[in-house]
Amino acid sequence: MRACARRPGIAAAIAAALFFCIGPAWSQGARIPTDAVDAFHAALKKKDTAAALSLLDRDLVVFEFGVIDPTVQAYAFQHLPFDIDVAAVSKWDIESRHVGGEGDIRWVLTSYHVTGRQADGSPIDQVTLETMILKRSSGLFRIAHMHWSTNDAKFQAMAQPAARAKGTPAPK
Amino acid sequence: MKQVFAGIAASAGWALMFAASIASAQLVSSADYVSSGPALFPRSGFMHVGHDNIVVDPSVRRFTGMVSALGLPDAQGKLYTFKASPVGPRSFKLSPDDLRGWRMTVLSGKRFGQVFTVSGNTESEITVKADKGPVDGLDVRDVFIIESVDANGVSMFGPAVGASPSISPGT
Numbered sequence: 001m002r003a004c005a006r007r008p009g010i011a012a013a014i015a016a017a018l019f020f021c022i023g024p025a026w027s028q029g030a031r032i033p034t035d036a037v038d039a040f041h042a043a044l045k046k047k048d049t050a051a052a053l054s055l056l057d058r059d060l061v062v063f064e065f066g067v068i069d070p071t072v073q074a075y076a077f078q079h080l081p082f083d084i085d086v087a088a089v090s091k092w093d094i095e096s097r098h099v100g101g102e103g104d105i106r107w108v109l110t111s112y113h114v115t116g117r118q119a120d121g122s123p124i125d126q127v128t129l130e131t132m133i134l135k136r137s138s139g140l141f142r143i144a145h146m147h148w149s150t151n152d153a154k155f156q157a158m159a160q161p162a163a164r165a166k167g168t169p170a171p172k
Numbered sequence: 173m174k175q176v177f178a179g180i181a182a183s184a185g186w187a188l189m190f191a192a193s194i195a196s197a198q199l200v201s202s203a204d205y206v207s208s209g210p211a212l213f214p215r216s217g218f219m220h221v222g223h224d225n226i227v228v229d230p231s232v233r234r235f236t237g238m239v240s241a242l243g244l245p246d247a248q249g250k251l252y253t254f255k256a257s258p259v260g261p262r263s264f265k266l267s268p269d270d271l272r273g274w275r276m277t278v279l280s281g282k283r284f285g286q287v288f289t290v291s292g293n294t295e296s297e298i299t300v301k302a303d304k305g306p307v308d309g310l311d312v313r314d315v316f317i318i319e320s321v322d323a324n325g326v327s328m329f330g331p332a333v334g335a336s337p338s339i340s341p342g343t
Contacts, residue, residue: 047231047327076279077317089229118227
């Protein structure tokens with residue numbers, strides 16, 4: 001009888017353990033803001049789409065220079081696959097990192113030295129600056145905003161004249 | 173069955189709208205930000221920027237699409253099959269079992285972030301394996317990505333090191 005009485009408790013404990021271990025992918029996040037950022041990059045490197053999504057807030061907005069992914073769905077559909085492809089062939093070494101904010105809103109500002117090889121064999125060697133704003137809900141931080149920029153000269157040459165040609169002042 | 177798939181034509185329209193919205197939302201939103209303050213961003217033109225200054229081969233094959241209709245539930249009332257409309261530049265015309273064994277991740281709706289393994293497909297219909305549960309909760313217009321990654325997270329058709337860019341479907 002006593003054994004029978006214990007079973008529901010055991011079953012509940014197992015169910016709870018399973019929920020926390022293999023629960024919905026998007027229920028993950030991280031307890032420390034920098035862990036969420038690093039886990040996101042690790043997920044890209046592992047080509048783990050679901051793990052990357054689990055670290056994104058549902059209100060995510062992404063800025064990549066002048067381009068905006070206005071929703072997490074747009075980013076997941078449009079840019080995430082490409083970011084996975086880039087992560088697969090490049091190495092991102094942290095050069096510097098600043099963390100700030102308080103309460104449920106934090107930011108993580110990171111400078112990476114990105115190296116690797118492009119499809120044509122030419123080297124990737126650039127500094128990428130990353131701004132991440134993280135929002136905490138249910139005790140876990142997820143990325144609510146990402147903004148990347150780079151010092152890559154080829155990109156600057158490509159983007160800035162194109163912008164000026166359209167009659168738009170260069171960014172100040 | 174006719175009723176279940178009756179929304180296909182309408183959904184094709186939604187698919188087109190979604191694709192257009194993804195392409196245009198970036199420009200419209202950029203314009204909004206420009207108009208609200210100093211010109212921080214170019215006002216027009218889609219630039220290939222961000223990591224896009226880096227040119228890399230696709231690391232896996234991909235098929236992106238939108239649910240155009242739900243299939244019939246099985247005897248236990250569980251749903252494992254749905255009709256799909258290809259959406260986005262990574263889509264291609266499906267042939268039977270092109271996607272067998274590939275990993276599907278739902279990118280919107282109630283099942284956002286959920287992962288399934290494709291057990292097979294026809295030209296328009298996709299069925300997932302039961303091992304990760306049914307796709308119950310999936311809805312018409314939900315979008316998804318299916319990647320050539322097996323259940324263990326290993327790329328099934330990734331290009332070999334040094335290989336030239338693939339022109340195979342899904343890349």
